[in-house]
């Protein structure tokens with residue numbers, strides 16, 4: 001059957017309008033849009049993050065250049081906070097409940113030397129748990145810029 005153009009147009013306008021209304025009537029999403037969790041998954045999700053943080057703390061607490069800085073620190077609590085932070089920063093389903101980097105590192109008097117030691121331990125820890133270079137680099141790209149908040153405080 002031949003539908004005259006104006007009716008065709010009206011039909012498609014009506015359809016378009018109906019879908020507009022359908023979209024407009026959808027309730028606002030209650031959760032934030034899906035995050036890119038590819039780095040979190042590359043780390044091995046919850047278990048992988050826990051393994052990495054344990055490897056990092058083993059390295060830090062055994063590193064004579066900086067271990068003394070953790071003498072007064074509750075290790076289990078630090079591990080929990082770093083797990084939360086890594087998970088969150090990597091796009092995982094976690095909330096970081098610790099202090100800001102500025103707050104938690106002020107008063108420690110950290111300099112470039114200590115920062116370098118920490119980064120070396122971090123890279124070795126990522127090697128310990130056999131993360132591929134690409135994943136290591138993605139982690140470093142996130143955490144390296146925090147240098148300015150951590151040193152010279």
Ligand code: HEM
Pocket residue numbers: 066069070072073074078081082085097098099100104105108110114115116117118119143144146147150
């Ligand atoms: C980008 C680099 C770093 C990240 C992502 C990081 C992450 C963290 C986190 C999440 C906390 C727990 C915060 C809280 O207590 O609320 C923390 C505490 C701490 N960090 Fe770092 N950190 C970094 C660099 C360093 C460096 C370079 C050192 C020393 C060499 C260091 C030494 C410490 C110490 C000693 C504490 C415990 C402070 C306390 O017990 O009050 N951090 N760090």
